[in-house]
Amino acid sequence: MPNTNIPKFKCQQCGKCCSRIRGRLAEEEKKFIEEFAYGKLPLVQLLPVEKMSFPLFDFEAKRFRKWQKEVNIDAKITPSRVLFDLNTNKSIVFTYYMDYDSCPFLKDNKCLIYNKKRAFVCRVFPFNKGPFLKTEEEFKKLPNESEEGLEKSETFLKEDMFGKCPAITEIIPKLDDKNRKKxxxxxxxxxxxxxxxxxxxxxxxxxxxKLITKLIKEKRVRPAMNYPYKFLIKRIANSEKIDITDFLIKEKIKTKEEIENLIKEFDNNIDAKEKIKEFLG
Ligand code: SF4
Ligand code: SF4
Incomplete structure (x- = not known):
């Protein structure tokens, strides 16, 4: 049953979200990256936090490389997070970034590839994060909600879900954060x-x-961890690079068809549609 009190979000195409793609991270995320992503965890961050712009998953980066040629730009698509595998001495690339402050696909406040299936980070605007702590966990606690039936007690603030966007000011006050279904x-x-x-x-x-945990557990990869970062970064720079989806196919962990189907599922929001079913109706 539709809620009549909620205005429809309408992007004003101000271009703000696309014109500042670098360093747009929540404080807690920055702290986590600084503490763990420079050699302590299997995924290694290849650039300083302040240089980070939004992530392109490996299959998205493949598309962006093609599109940059179509619109005649150099998007400077560069690896941002890799797992350095001691079994093969290869750097397995999970995400890339575009080395710009403002997205190179933005021209005169318009996205040159707006009608394509752009990256997730383009398509989630104006959200920064979703309302679920993790997709398999409970909703965060809503203000004034009892603990009963909730595994997590972290307070949910509706404002935290959004980035800076002028088109949401009318919507946020109308969101009912005391009722999760609503x-x-x-x-x-x-x-x-x-x-x-x-x-x-x-x-x-x-x-x-989960994939990284599984690959390690099954000894399909042996990530370099707790190495001095400077040393590790040199090894990574000199190593052969392979995208994670190509690695999975090459090592016969997944077939090409399985990977294509998986990407289709992500592209078509299959899991998300299933997830919200229980809250609708
Ligand atoms: S900041 Fe909001 S209104 Fe402006 S382009 Fe991004 S989503 Fe649209
Ligand atoms: S690709 Fe388009 S939508 Fe995505 S950040 Fe760049 S200009 Fe914005």
Whole structure:
């Protein structure tokens, strides 16, 4: 049943979200990266936090490389996070970034590839994160909600879900953050695809985390960890690079068809649609 009190989100095409793609990270995320992503965890960050711009997953980077030629730009698509595998001495690339402050695909406040299936980070605007702590966990605690039935007690603030966007000022006060069923259906009604995209984005990052754990457990990779960062970064620079999806196919962990189907599922927000079913209706 639609909520009549919620305005539909309408992007004003101000270009703000695309014109500042570098360093747009929450403080807690920055702290986590600084502490763990420079050699302590299997995934190694190749650039300083302040240089980071939004991530392109390996299959997205492949598309962006093609599109940059079509619109005649050099998007400077560069690896940002890799796992250095001591079994093969290869750097397995999980994400890339575009080495710009403002997205190179933005011209006169318009996206040159707007009609393509752009990256997740393009399609989640104006969301920064979804309403689920993790896709398989409970919703964060809503203000004034009892602990009963909730595994997590972290407070949910509706404002935390969004980046700076002038088109959401009328919507946020109307979101009912005391009723989880209602807020999910409000978000779905107001934001449509962007809302599904941010939930699917969580699924994708969770899939990557689980994949890394599984590959290590099954000894399919042996990540370099707790190496001095400077030394590790040199080894990575001199190593052969392979995208994670290509690695999975090459090592016969997944077939080409399985990878294509998986990407289709992510592209079509299949998990997100399933996830919100229980909150709608
Ligand atoms: S900041 Fe908001 S209104 Fe402006 S382009 Fe991005 S999503 Fe649209
Ligand atoms: S590709 Fe387009 S939508 Fe994505 S950040 Fe760049 S200009 Fe914005």
């Amino acid at each position: 807020i999910v259906s409000q978000l779905n009604e107001s934001f449509g695809d962007s809302f599904l995209n941010i939930i699917e984005y969580d699924y994708l990052t969770e899939w990557i985390n």
